[in-house]
Ligand code: SF4
Ligand code: SF4
């Protein structure tokens with residue numbers, strides 16, 4: 001599709017320039033594997049290799065997390081709109097230095113294949129960027145893209161919902177790919193890894209799987225940017241994003257808060273307003 | 284050796300007869316909400332079997348389940364699985380070779396025989412399937428395995444359209460098959476020959492010494508580049524048919540506990556973490572190095588064969604599409620530049 005090709009061309013051009021002029025040491029972007037046609041994260045430091053960068057409908061990974069590996073280096077990163085929100089959140093959480101990164105933000109993101117999060121995406125343009133590629137989508141265009149999809153989980157009765165999540169989480173092998181793929185999950189020690197106390201049992205039993213997913217969802221409140229990377233990573237096809245997405249909707253409904261809209265915003269849990277509603281709390 | 288040739292309906296009848304004495308597991312298509320995958324599951328309907336696709340998960344899950352209760356040592360009570368005899372049907376060469384790897388480690392190593400593994404394994408019979416075609420990322424032939432036939436399975440199926448040839452290699456099973464129509468050995472050889480020819484072009488060329496030289500590769504400066512994109516999840520090891528690392532965990536409550544043998548993964552940051560807080564593999568490049576080195580250096584140093592059978596699952600299922608073939612190519616290049624490497628055994 002034309003849109004992806006255009007974006008790819010622009011990315012290559014900018015990356016090449018940044019590397020040639022030594023503005024950055026490295027560009028983090030998407031490329032194609034040597035043996036496959038699959039998209040894979042690549043790290044380019046030689047301007048001659050900039051043409052290995054691509055953007056297409058399979059660029060499903062969130063690259064933002066790699067920024068944490070290069071905190072003290074000057075790097076550029078290719079960011080889909082959702083990834084740009086992740087970067088904004090990192091800035092808001094004071095994890096990376098603004099002056100060290102150059103964001104090549106994608107505007108008018110045409111979306112990722114099979115990523116259900118894209119059907120719900122009303123961002124579509126990079127929220128922060130130093131360089132932009134693609135063509136900015138207007139609000140009307142974004143509106144038109146939004147699939148009028150009813151949320152089947154919201155519509156369920158509590159019993160049906162329980163059954164749905166039981167069926168999902170019972171398949172979980174706790175490979176933790178969802179955690180590792182998620183930009184939010186950067187804790188040095190995850191609660192799943194401690195044994196004093198042991199929050200989650202090691203065996204993949206339904207109750208422990210629930211504990212893992214519910215506790216992770218709690219940590220997503222006001223931080224998940226609905227990028228869908230968790231769902232795309234899951235080898236068991238589990239609806240992992242559902243709980244995090246619900247937490248996002250709640251943060252929005254209750255506190256009018258959205259993660260990663262602005263790199264100066266206060267994080268949800270570190271802010272307080274006397275007018276805050278307490279509805280939903282332990283309901 | 285006995286050779287039988289039957290059609291689909293005859294196989295169906297055979298399947299129903301076998302069902303009376305065996306649990307039967309085979310690759311079947313499973314709807315997993317966001318994905319549809321082929322996996323080994325216990326089945327009782329012959330028509331469910333997927334003969335054409337390489338399974339997305341390996342039969343390891345049946346032979347060496349992710350969580351297996353192994354009893355409580357403190358009470359001197361051992362816990363063995365008491366499952367019925369099991370046939371795993373339609374296992375391709377890569378997975379058969381992988382099970383050989385597991386057997387080497389858990390049963391054939393005189394140092395320690397894992398009684399729980401052995402008890403389960405003794406009840407399992409592998410029914411091999413001659414590989415009909417390469418999957419998109421597998422490379423068993425590059426590693427020297429034969430996709431058309433592996434000798435490690437006592438029973439082997441060659442599927443040709445709706446016809447099934449069955450090679451009964453172990454006398455023990457002859458009585459089960461003796462009433463079926465005989466197959467012509469020459470015809471079968473012809474079929475095998477034809478199939479071998481479809482695999483003549485190797486999936487990719489690789490020239491590395493096996494075992495990889497331990498010290499040299501341990502100190503090589505390629506691991507960071509190789510693992511730069513790795514997330515450190517458990518997928519490549521959990522879905523690998525040969526990975527066998529495990530943990531012992533006691534679980535229970537109210538003073539009662541059961542000991543479990545649970546999968547572990549050297550890609551997890553906690554894998555080799557010591558209670559002191561020290562971790563000898565404290566970065567992802569060290570962990571990635573361990574994964575490659577275990578498969579291509581440590582395993583072949585200690586046993587015959589390899590710790591990787593080239594099934595390609597770690598490639599297909601990795602969330603960032605990290606490709607072990609690229610890692611092997613980088614190894615090849617590194618050793619070449621170093622002026623030709625000797626294998627770890629020299
Ligand atoms: S990626 Fe899927 S299988 Fe792995 S831990 Fe997450 S939900 Fe479970
Ligand atoms: S929870 Fe899932 S959708 Fe939300 S930020 Fe993490 S990876 Fe993205």
Ligand code: SF4
Nearest residue numbers: 513514516518519601
């Ligand atoms: S599956 Fe991929 S990302 Fe996960 S540990 Fe293995 S190589 Fe790394």
Ligand code: SF4
Nearest residue numbers: 523591592594595597
């Ligand atoms: S390392 Fe990868 S290719 Fe090799 S056996 Fe394991 S999953 Fe298959």
Ligand code: SF4
Nearest residue numbers: 526527528549574577
């Ligand atoms: S050390 Fe790593 S590569 Fe080797 S068996 Fe264990 S998990 Fe697999």
